[in-house]
Amino acid sequence: MIHWLRTHVFGHIWLKIVSILIALLLWWAVAHDQPAEIALSVPIEFYNTPEHLEISSERIQRAEIRVQGPARILRQMTNADIDAVIDLAGAHVGEHTFDLTPKQIRHLPHNVNIVQVVPSQIRLDLDRSASKVVDVTPRVIGTFAAGYRLGDVEVNPAKITIVGPQSRLNNIDAAITDPVDATGLVGRGTFTTQAFVGDPLVQQLNPEPIHVTVSTTKTKPGEK
Incomplete structure (x- = not known):
């Protein structure tokens, strides 16, 4: 019995006392x-x-x-x-x-x-998911070289597919490109840009770069 007490009760007595003190401190910290x-x-x-x-x-x-x-x-x-x-x-x-x-x-x-x-409450509008094909409208800006004016403008792709809530798509007729600056262009030039839909809840399906090809033509005598 004495050997058992020495081994299982009093063995490593200081480690056990320290463990008890740590447990008491943690309990006190949580309780207070x-x-x-x-x-x-x-x-x-x-x-x-x-x-x-x-x-x-x-x-x-x-x-x-x-x-x-x-x-x-x-x-x-x-x-x-x-x-x-x-x-x-x-x-x-x-x-x-x-x-x-x-x-x-x-x-x-x-x-x-x-x-x-x-x-305590929120209100949501739910709508059907839909898709729509719309034209891409190019936006060309800039000052052309003397004696030249804007000629043909080609867009590739000319149409894109947009997706979003049905009611939002009903209000969109076209996507507009970011401004293409053709300042000083003589002849023909192709610019890479992006299409902008304008509604944060509508996005392009498989978005891709938009290529805008701008041509300039010589002005006729007396034409501005």
Whole structure:
């Protein structure tokens, strides 16, 4: 019995005492950690979007999450630590209001509680996904050489396919190229540029460079 006590109870007694002291200090630090409150601004994530539907709201709000918990934990938290999510399953075309409550907040650390979520609701417009073929309109600028004027302008490709919410596509008739500066051009020249749609929710399908070929012709006597 004495040998057992020496081996299992009193063996390495100082290491055991130090371990107990460390455990007591950690318990004391956790038990006496003062509660605190912070606000985190996080993006709102959407999932389970129905097939062939798109969000047509141009501005998506961020959520401000006010949380309360041990100061030690809150000091280490960042905006990337939690998510505000909204489930779009079952939604259809049109306007929808979604509640944003603590139930929609994920990845919250242990011992941290949500005090407030702002906004408490958000409204989204959902529209059908669509595509459309539109003309590419070249934009040529610059001052031509004396005795020359702008002649033919060719665009390749002359049309592009754009994709996005149906209602947005209905308002777009053409894409416009970035300005092509043909200053001083004599004869014929080809410039590489990009097409601009102008709606942040509409994008080109398979975007590619646009080649604008500009020709100049001699002005006739008396022609400006």
